[in-house]
Amino acid sequence: MLIRKIEKFLNRTGMPATKFGRLAAHDPRFVLDLRNGRTPRLPTKERVEHFMNIYPEHIHAR
Secondary structure (H helix, E strand, O other): OHHHHHHHHHHHHOOOHHHHHHHHHOOOOHHHHHHOOOOOOHHHHHHHHHHHHHOOHHHHOO
16 A cells, blocks of 8 residues: 555655655645545556655665
8 A cells, every 4th residue: 555655655764744745746735635545546656656766765864
């Protein structure tokens, strides 16, 4: 499930949910909406997963 992957990513990186939404989906409410049951379209899901895969965690790791 996408929201689980995102929550793990946020915990690992310490990134705020709104920043993640802005960077990954161009929507600061994206994570909040997912937490409330939103189901993203396939292109959005793929774009978000790609963002998480290429994000340089070593720079922002806690």
